[in-house]
Amino acid sequence: MDLDVKNTTKRYGHVTALSDLSLTIPAGSLTCFLGPSGCGKTTLLRVIAGLETAEEGQILLGEDDLSDTPPSERNFGVVFQSYSLFPNLTALRNVQYGLECRGWSRGRRRARAEEMLDLVHLRDQAGKLPEQMSGGQQQRIAIARALAPEPSLLLLDEPLSALDAKVRAELRSEIRSIQQKFGITTIMVTHDQNEALEMADQIVVLRDGQIEQVGAPRDLYAHPQTRFVADFIGAINLLDISANAAGRAQFGMQELHIEGPLNGATTLGLRPEAITLSDEPAGAENSLACTVTNTRFMGNLQHVELRPNGAPDQLLQVEMNGLAQTPRRGDQLLANFPANALLVLR
Amino acid sequence: MADVMAPPRRRLPKMGDTTISLGLSVLVLLALAVFFVVPVIAILWRSFDTGAGYGLGNYVAALSDPRIWELVVNSLAVSGLSAFCAVTLAYFYAYALQRTHVVWKSALRMVVMLPLFAPSLIQAQGLIFLLGRNGIFNRFLGFDIEIYGFWGVAIANTLYTFPYAFLILSAALAVADARLYEGAIVMGARPFKIFRTVTLASTKFGIAAALFVAFSLSITDFGNAIVIGGNFDVLATEIYSKVIGQAQFHLGAVIGVILLVPAALSKLIVERISKKQHSQVTDKSVALQIRPNRKRDWLFGTYAGLIVGVFLSVPLIVVFASLVKLWPYNMSFTLQHYRFDVQNGTAPLWNSIGVAMATAFFGVIAVFAASIVTLKFRTPLSGPISFLATLPASIPGMVLGLGYVLAFNSLSNPLNFLYGTFPLIILLYIYYNHAQGYLITATSLKQISSTFDEASTMLGGSALRTLFKVTLPLLWPTLLGVGVFFFMRAMVSLSAVIFLITPQTQVAAVSVLQLADRGATNQAAAFSVCIMGIVILMLLLVRTVLWAAGARGVTLIR
Ligand SMILES: Nc1ncnc2c1ncn2[C@@H]1O[C@H](COP(=O)(O)OP(=O)(O)OP(=O)(O)O)[C@@H](O)[C@H]1O
Ligand SMILES: [Mg+2]
Numbered sequence: 027m028d029l030d031v032k033n034t035t036k037r038y039g040h041v042t043a044l045s046d047l048s049l050t051i052p053a054g055s056l057t058c059f060l061g062p063s064g065c066g067k068t069t070l071l072r073v074i075a076g077l078e079t080a081e082e083g084q085i086l087l088g089e090d091d092l093s094d095t096p097p098s099e100r101n102f103g104v105v106f107q108s109y110s111l112f113p114n115l116t117a118l119r120n121v122q123y124g125l126e127c128r129g130w131s132r133g134r135r136r137a138r139a140e141e142m143l144d145l146v147h148l149r150d151q152a153g154k155l156p157e158q159m160s161g162g163q164q165q166r167i168a169i170a171r172a173l174a175p176e177p178s179l180l181l182l183d184e185p186l187s188a189l190d191a192k193v194r195a196e197l198r199s200e201i202r203s204i205q206q207k208f209g210i211t212t213i214m215v216t217h218d219q220n221e222a223l224e225m226a227d228q229i230v231v232l233r234d235g236q237i238e239q240v241g242a243p244r245d246l247y248a249h250p251q252t253r254f255v256a257d258f259i260g261a262i263n264l265l266d267i268s269a270n271a272a273g274r275a276q277f278g279m280q281e282l283h284i285e286g287p288l289n290g291a292t293t294l295g296l297r298p299e300a301i302t303l304s305d306e307p308a309g310a311e312n313s314l315a316c317t318v319t320n321t322r323f324m325g326n327l328q329h330v331e332l333r334p335n336g337a338p339d340q341l342l343q344v345e346m347n348g349l350a351q352t353p354r355r356g357d358q359l360l361a362n363f364p365a366n367a368l369l370v371l372r
Numbered sequence: 373m374a375d376v377m378a379p380p381r382r383r384l385p386k387m388g389d390t391t392i393s394l395g396l397s398v399l400v401l402l403a404l405a406v407f408f409v410v411p412v413i414a415i416l417w418r419s420f421d422t423g424a425g426y427g428l429g430n431y432v433a434a435l436s437d438p439r440i441w442e443l444v445v446n447s448l449a450v451s452g453l454s455a456f457c458a459v460t461l462a463y464f465y466a467y468a469l470q471r472t473h474v475v476w477k478s479a480l481r482m483v484v485m486l487p488l489f490a491p492s493l494i495q496a497q498g499l500i501f502l503l504g505r506n507g508i509f510n511r512f513l514g515f516d517i518e519i520y521g522f523w524g525v526a527i528a529n530t531l532y533t534f535p536y537a538f539l540i541l542s543a544a545l546a547v548a549d550a551r552l553y554e555g556a557i558v559m560g561a562r563p564f565k566i567f568r569t570v571t572l573a574s575t576k577f578g579i580a581a582a583l584f585v586a587f588s589l590s591i592t593d594f595g596n597a598i599v600i601g602g603n604f605d606v607l608a609t610e611i612y613s614k615v616i617g618q619a620q621f622h623l624g625a626v627i628g629v630i631l632l633v634p635a636a637l638s639k640l641i642v643e644r645i646s647k648k649q650h651s652q653v654t655d656k657s658v659a660l661q662i663r664p665n666r667k668r669d670w671l672f673g674t675y676a677g678l679i680v681g682v683f684l685s686v687p688l689i690v691v692f693a694s695l696v697k698l699w700p701y702n703m704s705f706t707l708q709h710y711r712f713d714v715q716n717g718t719a720p721l722w723n724s725i726g727v728a729m730a731t732a733f734f735g736v737i738a739v740f741a742a743s744i745v746t747l748k749f750r751t752p753l754s755g756p757i758s759f760l761a762t763l764p765a766s767i768p769g770m771v772l773g774l775g776y777v778l779a780f781n782s783l784s785n786p787l788n789f790l791y792g793t794f795p796l797i798i799l800l801y802i803y804y805n806h807a808q809g810y811l812i813t814a815t816s817l818k819q820i821s822s823t824f825d826e827a828s829t830m831l832g833g834s835a836l837r838t839l840f841k842v843t844l845p846l847l848w849p850t851l852l853g854v855g856v857f858f859f860m861r862a863m864v865s866l867s868a869v870i871f872l873i874t875p876q877t878q879v880a881a882v883s884v885l886q887l888a889d890r891g892a893t894n895q896a897a898a899f900s901v902c903i904m905g906i907v908i909l910m911l912l913l914v915r916t917v918l919w920a921a922g923a924r925g926v927t928l929i930r
Binding site for chain 2: 075077097098099100101102103104106108110111112113114115123124127128171172175
C-alpha cells in the first residue's frame with residue numbers, strides 16, 4: 027500500500043520544521059529523504075513513525091488514516107542512527123522483542139528471530155549482548171529486529187552514518203537486497219547523496235521543511251529543476267546568465283544554445299563530465315574559448331579548471347576520463363558541450 | 373473533503389498510553405501535595421494563628437522576647453563556626469586524597485564517612501566520653517576541660533558535617549584543568565602561590581557550596597545541641613522544648629518558620645552555585661597528573677592520619693563505652709547493655725529496621741515514579757511535579773516533622789487515622805529525603821537514551837512493557853543505591869521524626885536521645901553502635917550484590 031503524507035506542518039516553537047508538505051511513497055519502493063542538516067528529514071520520518079505529532083496534516087497508509095494511531099500500533103519498523111539495541115538483552119532477545127509485544131508463541135518467536143538473524147548473517151552472534159558486537163553487527167541486528175514483526179513500512183534514520191566506510195558500503199547493498207527481497211516499502215534518511223543515488227528508487231530532496239524535488243535518482247541527476255538540487259546531487263557548474271535582446275541565454279560575451287525556453291531563468295547548470303576539450307573547433311552546439319587555470323590529477327580522472335575568455339569572472343570545472351589529453355595551466359582550449367547538456371535551473 | 377475538515381488534534385504524550393501517564397502523574401502530584409505541601413502550609417498557617425484570628429501576633433510576641441534573639445545569635449554563631457571548621461578541615465583532607473599520593477586512599481575515604489552511618493548525636497556522645505566531666509581527658513589524664521556548651525556543640529557539628537563537606541570538596545578537587553597548572557608553573561609561580569591562585573580559585577564554588585550545606589545541616593540539627601549543649605540553647609532545641617515540653621505549638625511553628633529562612637536560603641544558594649561549578653570544566657580541559665613529591669605526601673599523610681584518628685576515636689569510644697559496666701566508675705567488660713532491658717527493649721531497633729526497609733522500598737517507588745512522570749511522560753503536570761519533587765531539600769527535618777504533626781493530628785484531615793502510626797513516619801522519611809532521591813534517579817534516567825523508549829514503542833511495546841523490560845533492567849543498580857540512601861537516612865535521622873514518636877512507635881535514633889537524656893549513657897552508646905552496625909551491614913550487603921551483578925560506578929554513600 028502506498029503511504030501518503032498530506033499537507034503536513036510541524037513546528038518546534040517558532041521553528042517550522044515541516045511546512046505544508048505532501049508526498050507519496052509508492053508501495054514496495056525504497057525512498058530516500060535527502061537534504062542538508064536541519065532541513066527536516068528526521069522530523070518527517072518521526073512524524074510518519076508517529077513519534078512526533080504534526081500540528082496539521084494526515085498520514086495515510088492506503089485508505090487508512092494513521093494520524094491518530096499511536097506509534098506502537100502502527101506496525102512500522104524503525105532503525106535509528108545510534109544502534110539503540112536494548113543493552114540488557116542478547117541479540118536474539120532483541121530480535122524477539124517486537125514479537126513478544128505482539129504475543130507470538132515462544133516457538134514461532136524463536137523460529138522467526140533465527141530466520142531474521144540468518145537474513146543478516148549473524149546467526150552465530152545470537153547469544154551476544156550489544157556491547158560485545160561491532161557497530162556494523164549491531165546495526166544489522168537492529169535491522170533484523172525492525173523486520174521481525176513483518177512491519178508494513180520500514181523507516182531508517184541515517185542507519186549507516188555511524189559506521190566506517192567499508193562497513194557502510196557492505197551494508198548499503200545488504201539493506202537494498204533485503205528490501206527488494208521482501209518488497210517492503212522503505213524510507214531511508216540520509217545526507218549522503220551517493221548513498222541515495224545508489225540505493226533509492228525515489229529520492230525526495232528536502233530544503234527548509236519543504237520538498238524541493240522528487241524523482242528517480244537518474245531523473246534528479248539528469249534533470250534537476252532547481253539550482254539547489256543540481257548543486258546538492260553531483261558536482262555541477264552553475265553559469266550565471268541573462269536573457270539577451272533575442273530572448274536567448276547570454277553568458278558573458280557569448281550566447282549559449284539551449285534546448286527549450288529560458289522562462290526567465292538566470293542560472294544554467296552544466297555537469298563537469300558533459301564538457302569535452304579540443305584545440306580546434308569540433309562542431310559542437312556550444313563552444314567556449316577558455317584558458318586553463320588549474321589542473322588536478324586524480325588517477326583515472328583529471329579535473330581541469332577553465333576561465334572562459336568571454337566570461338572571465340566565472341570558472342568552469344571539467345572532469346575528464348583517462349589521460350588521452352593532458353592540458354597544462356595557461357593553455358588555450360575550446361570547451362565544447364551540446365545544447366541538451368545545459369540545464370535550465372530555477 | 374474529510375481531510376480538509378479534520379479538526380486540530382491534541383498532542384499525544386511522548387509514550388502514548390495517555391491514561392496511564394496522566395493517571396500516574398496525578399498520583400505523584402497528589403502524594404507530593406498531601407505529604408509535603410500540606411504539612412508545610414500547616415506550619416505556616418499555625419504560625420499566623422493567634423487563637424483569636426490570624427495575624428502576625430505570634431511573630432510579634434516571639435520576636436519581642438530578647439531570648440529569641442539570643443537563640444538566633446547562638447544558632448548563627450555555632451553553625452557558622454562549625455561550617456567554617458568543617459570546610460577548612462575537609463578541604464585539606466580532600467586535597468590529600470585527590471591531589472597527593474597519600475597511601476590507603478579508600479580506607480581514608482571510608483573512615484570520614486562514619487558519621488553518616490549513625491544519628492548525628494553520636495558525635496556529642498563520643499565527645500562526652502572523651503572530653504566530658506567524666507571523660508577520659510578530665511578523669512584519667514588530669515585535664516580540666518569544660519566541653520558542655522558552645523564549644524561542645526561546635527565541635528560535634530564540625531564532626532557531623534565534615535563528611536558532607538568532604539564529598540562536595542572531593543568532587544570539586546577531582547576535576548582540574550592541567551593547562552592552568554602548567555601555565556602557572558611556566559610563569560614561575562611558587563607552590564603556595566599556585567595553590568592560592570589556581571587551586572583555591574578553581575574550587576571556590578565547591579567551597580561555597582560546602583560552606584552552605586554544612587551551615588544548614590548544623591543550624592537544623594538538634595541532637596548534638598541537646599546532648600552536649602548544656603545551658604547553651606539554639607533555635608532547633610527551642611522548637612523541641614516549646615513543642616514537647618510546653619505544648620506551645622504556635623511558638624514552635626514561629627521558630628520553625630524562622631529556622632526555615634536560613635536553611636532555605638542556603639539551599640537556594642547551593643543550587644545557584646552548583647550550576648556554575650558544572651560549566652567550569654569544559655571538554656577541552658586536560659586531566660591533571662599528580663607529580664611525585666615525597667615531602668608533600670608526608671605532610672598530607674600526617675594530616676590525614678590526624679583526622680582519621682579523630683574520626684575513629686569518636687565511634688570507637690562509643691563502642692568501648694557500650695561494652696563497660698558503668699562508665700567511668702566500673703570499666704569491666706560486659707555485654708549487659710546489649711540486652712536492652714530498658715524502656716521498650718529491642719523494639720525500637722526492630723521498628724527502625726522495619727521503618728527503614730519500608731522507607732527504602734516505597735521511597736524508591738516514589739522517586740522513580742516522579743522521575744518517570746517528569747522525564748518520560750511529558751504531561752502538563754511534569755513541570756509542577758519536578759519543581760515540587762526537589763523542594764523538600766530546603767525544608768529542615770524538624771520543620772517538616774512539626775508540619776506533619778499539625779497537619780495529620782487535625783481531625784479535619786481525612787488522613788488523620790495515619791497519626792501515631794508507622795506509615796506516617798515512613799511517609800515523613802520518604803518525603804523528607806525526596807529531593808536527593810529524585811535527583812539521583814532523574815540524573816540516571818536522563819542518561820538512558822530516549823531512543824530505547826522509542827525503539828520499544830515502535831516495536832509495539834506499551835509504556836509499561838518498556839518500563840519493565842528496558843528501563844528498569846538498566847536502572848536497577850541506581851535504584852538500589854537510592855534505596856540504600858533512604859534506608860540510611862531512615863535509620864539515623866532524628867530531628868524529622870522526633871515529634872511523631874509515640875510510645876507505640878518508637879525508633880532507635882530517638883531511643884538514643886532519650887537514653888542519653890536520662891543519663892543511661894552506656895545503653896545509649898549500645899543503641900548507637902547497633903544503628904551504625906546495621907547501616908554498615910546494609911552497605912556491605914548491597915555493595916556485594918552490586919559487585920556480583922557486575923554493576924560498576926554506583927555511589928552508595930551520599
Ligand atoms: N526536538 C526539537 N526541538 C526543537 N527544534 C527541533 C527539534 N527537533 C528538530 N528541531 C528543528 O527542526 C528542524 C529540522 O530538524 P531535523 O532534525 O528534522 O533535521 P534533519 O534534516 O534531520 O537534520 P540532520 O541532517 O542534522 O539530522 C531544525 O531546524 C531543528 O533545529
Ligand atoms: Mg536527522
